Amino acid sequence: MNSTVFAPWEDPEKKPLIRFQNVTKKFGTFTAIDNLSLDIYEREFFALLGPSGCGKTTMMRMLAGFETPTSGRIELAGKNIIPVPPNKRATNMMFQSYALFPHLTVWDNIAFGLRREGMEKDKMNARVEEMLRLTRLERFAKRKPHQISGGQRQRVALARSLAKAPTLLLLDEPLGALDAKLRQDTQFELMDIQEKTGTTFVIVTHDQEEAMTVASRIAVMDEGQLIQVATPDRIYETPVSVYVADFIGDVNIIEGKTTLIEDGQYQIDWAEGQMPLHAASSQPFDKGQTCFVAIRPEKVAISAEKPQAADNIVQGKVLDIAYLGNLSTYHVELADGTIIKSQTANTRRIARRSFTWGDTVWLSWTATAGVMLAR
């Protein structure tokens, strides 16, 4: 591995490969992309993440050239690409439906783009063979798309879009049609191929787990705007808003009013009859300001006996247990009706668990476990 961490976005000297500058896209009266600016760097595996209708697919289609922005500028390697038609762009796209040509064999599908370039026969054969090897499809070269499985079709689509060695590869929900197990394997395969080819990948997905696994950076989108652009761990650990915290993974959100104790330490009054919570934040909060504390379930400890020392301790009753095999998520109802989720690893056999449905339990977490959010 490289000794330096791959993080071109932190280097102010580095020129981005793709640059969205104040891009707006309207469909009639509907604003799909709202004055958005974004830089994506070379060799990145960049994920556009959001619920359906958030504008992520429109972003990708503008990069491919299928949509023209209403206003703003899109640069690829320093050049404005808005007037360039899709067939003249150094980008290739892998479609959600794969869009394999049903009348052509796997081999001809992969060779399709190379033929349009007018590549020499020998070079083209070599390139197609290379792509077949990369995606482990050698045995299926002579088959038509309807004669292979879904996973194989996905790999043909990938091979076809990589064959022309694009500067930028766009992947539109590339794994959406695969079952869970195959999807996991394919995620690692995608990362492998991205590393081997050194191509910049931009992936569109609504699956947060997929984005977390594959991406170097994630852009969380909502209603045509970027909510947060950061590395997966930053997005998970320090979300900027309740929306991001809630969209990525499981989270407990507790709403309350803040009081400063000492620098960075706050007391949060959140419900009548409950002890105030303690939380830390580097962001300043005014006295009495409404704040949301986001705490991940795995950072909440659950125990049958009251823990000795902890910044926050609450008591409640086990309402529900979601057993996931390796993990269990406990839904604990507090006296005021608030439900807090706690997740623990099942390190002991299930029969030896010291509490079950209806039992009174104690939940505890540290002041730094949660993130204080203003909105």
Added chain:
Amino acid sequence: MRKFFLIAVPYAWLLALFLIPFFIVLKISLSDVALARPPYVPQFSWDDGIMAFLRDLDFENFVFLTEDSLYWKAYLSSVSIAGLSTILTLTIGYPLAYGMARAPEEWRATLMMLIILPFWTSFLIRVYAWMGILSQEGLLNQFLMWTGLISEPLMILNTPTAVYIGIVYTYLPFMVLPIYSALDRMDGSLIEAAEDLGCSRLSAFWLVTVPLSRNGIIAGCFLVFIPALGEFVIPSLLGGSGTLMIGKVLWEEFFSNRDWPVASAVAVILLLILVIPIVLFQRNQQDAEEAAK
């Protein structure tokens, strides 16, 4: 048992409405003409038996077809008129079907309706309407003279041009519908994928759209060519005496000359000519079904 009935129904249909009539026609084609009612001497009768039939068997009516140049000229001219009409129908029908398939979703049902609508009126009435449009004093000539494009009325009715217009008009829906259904099924992202991989709009059309609508094109062409080959009403009403088509020859042989045996021989040969495209059509349909699976 249920399976047997399911298969038996179409076969019974085929037997009653195709095979039996065909054998009657075949029998007449082997007979001799006579001044009688019906106007032929049966070659085969149950009294004399099969041996007498085979002993007296001759193909004089079929031989006659080769002797008089009228017949093979009529066959040839029918094939060429039907072939050219098919090409013309395809040229007009494909863009129509393409436009329909690309039209906004809410318009498609209406457009489809407009294609089918002419079938609600009698075919004969529509052909008569074309006589009114194409004749020397017809609407078309009046319009052209009014615009000043021509000073003398054009002779369209009773020429092959009128036959082509009639066939293209009548059979256009048979071309449009299968092509439309092929284009409608096509995934729009295929065209985008082709463009993404370096195709211009036009080359994407030739390399993706046309091959994927191939089955629709073939089905449409056969659906036009097969009935157009034996077409009788259109050439006789619009084509005048100058147009030679086998359907018309057959009709004249049967009703004007009352030579049933020769007319039957003409019909048998016409059927044999049609068997080739019909078999090809069937094979195409089977391929299409397999590809769709």
